[in-house]
Amino acid sequence: MSSHSQTQATTPAAETTGAAGTSKAADTTAEFSQPESWTRIMGLPIGWFAILFAVVIACAALGVLPNAMLAGFAVVILVGALLNWIGGRVPVLRNYGLPTVLCILTPAILLHFGLFPTALAENMEIFTNGSDIGFIDFYVASLIAGSILGMPRALLLKAGARIAVPLLGTIAVVFITLGLIGAALGYGLRESVLFVAAPIMGGGVGAGIVPMSQIYESQMGGEASSYVATLIPAVIIANVLTIFCAGIFNGITYKGQQFFVGFNGNGQIVRVAGKVEDFSGKPKPTGGTFNVLIIGLTVAAVLFLAGSLIANFVPGLHAYAWTILLAAAIKIFGLLPESFEDAVSTWFGFVSGTLTPALLVGISITFFEFDELGALLSDWRYPVLVLLAVVVAVVVSGALGWLVKMYYVETSIAVGMGMTDMGGTGDVAVVSAANRLELMPFLQVSSRIGGALVLLLVSLLIPVLN
Incomplete structure (x- = not known):
């Protein structure tokens, strides 16, 4: 509940005792909200x-x-x-x-x-x-901690096993397919996997290519900025193609068309007992008291420090990867009080809701290189591989979901498109284009958990492919 709503819910007695200062604060909150x-x-x-x-x-x-x-x-x-x-x-x-x-x-x-x-x-x-300020670390740590700890535990436990099949299968098939075809076309297996498949499947910009670029820097050398410039075009192009695919799915199913049994769930993703509502989380927090926000910030920061500490002793994985694993373990095993999880989720809601545009313009100035984009698009194999990644993800995710009693269209949207769009904003665009807003929690799983798995995967693949 926002602070404005809380102000409206205050009892008359409280309003009387609040004096002029309280009324002025309420007016200010109403103005800015x-x-x-x-x-x-x-x-x-x-x-x-x-x-x-x-x-x-x-x-x-x-x-x-x-x-x-x-x-x-x-x-x-x-x-x-x-x-x-x-x-x-x-x-x-x-x-x-x-x-x-x-x-x-x-x-x-x-x-x-x-x-x-x-x-x-x-x-x-x-x-x-800049290393002295670390705005990227600030943003990414908040996003990792909040998106995972704020996710419904039931979604991880009850739907996790079923969703895991199309999620893991799609990642594997996309990586293998692009690697093999990229090698066959002469583009290169390493380049196709690490610079086309990985950024497209990695969960967007803030949670995907930004930490991915730092993983590349730490494990392959070079500068993170140059890697971001190489990775961003694939994400942007794939996002447009994914939204286009969502519109096509909406166009061929808006009358409830069924091309085969289990093709169209009209928004329902699972073909067995269970409702989407069972896996829906609390509404994303948009505000909170100062002590809640500071607790959320502190927990997110310490979780990132814990990941950095483990990475110092086990250097095979980046600190972000360890942070993701820690957050997932804490959520699954219920190691933090619910009030702490809510605080981190509230902090994440504040950061993602207010600072995402700030991060994106910073990335634009810092990392985006038009010469790099022109060089990539001048090679016809690059856009072909990007298109192939989106098509394979959409088709394979739907097929694998259908095999485990999920609807083909809904799984293609929730998993295939959820992984190939541009993270949170892309998720909103996809469910809007597909006219299936009820699938948003599942797209969040694909963007966040799937993206986190991709970060883990590239950390393991770099020593093999490099």
């Missing part, structure tokens, strides 16, 4: 947002913008919020990931053509990728 519209950006009236943005631009123009954490937060949050707001105002396309695409592409395009202030770009690059 209004939904995004044509007149508000980031919950702020456009006029006030413009003033904040103007201060940042003035500092950059006068050369007094420090490359420090506080300034970095201001820059990436304001730039990300503006682009996210613009994308969200475009009818139809906003449901197909336009805000995410604008955040990833626009800053890089403007910088490439000399239309983005250099001072802002330098600040964003240092903030996003």
Whole structure:
């Protein structure tokens, strides 16, 4: 429940004893909690947002913008919020990931053509990728801890065994197929697996290619930034193709068409006893008291530190991979109080809901290279392999799901498309295009758990393929 809702639920007696300060706080909460519209950006009236943005631009123009954490937060949050707001105002396309695409592409395009202030770009690059600040670690650790600990335990225990078949099978078939065909086409087995299959199946940008690039850096050498520039195009292209596939599935099933037994579940994923509601989690938290948020931040940070500690003694896997394994074990075996899990989930809701556009614009400036994109697309084998990865994932996941008493269409959407879209934003676009919003929890499993498994897999494959 948001703080605004909590304010509305306060009893009259409490309102009387709250005095003027309480009423003023309630009014402020109500003002900032209004939904995004044509007149508000980031919950702020456009006029006030413009003033904040103007201060940042003035500092950059006068050369007094420090490359420090506080300034970095201001820059990436304001730039990300503006682009996210613009994308969200475009009818139809906003449901197909336009805000995410604008955040990833626009800053890089403007910088490439000399239309983005250099001072802002330098600040964003240092903030996003600088070792002294570590915004990426901050974001990814929060996402890993919150997405796994906030997932319904029943979903992992009851549906896990059944979903595991199409999930694991799809990853294996996509990796093997792309590796073999890539080798046959002369593109290379290593390049096809690590730079096409892995990023597409890895869970998006923030939870996928960002930690993946750091795994590559630690195990193969080079710079994480160069790896991100190579990995991002596959994710963007695959996301568009995946949403297109979701629209096709909706088009051929909207009247309940059944091409064979178990083909279309009309939103129901399992063909045996059980309901989607049994595996649905609590609504994603959008706010919380300060002590809840600080507990969530602390648990997420310590979980990441624990993963780093294990990686120090067992260097075969990246710290992110160990963090994922720790979070999954804690969730499965119930090692943390539910209040702690809720706190981490609330913290994750805050970070993912407010800082994702900020992370994406930072990635755009720091990692996106148009020369790299042009080189990739100039080779016809690259887009062919990307298309092949999406098609194989959609077809194979549906077939494997059907074998374990799941509906073909729903499993293709939940697993195949859930793994090949652009993470959380891609999940929303896919279920919207497929007109199956009830499948969202399962797409989250594919994006988060499936993406985590891909990170583990590439950590193990690099020594073999390198």
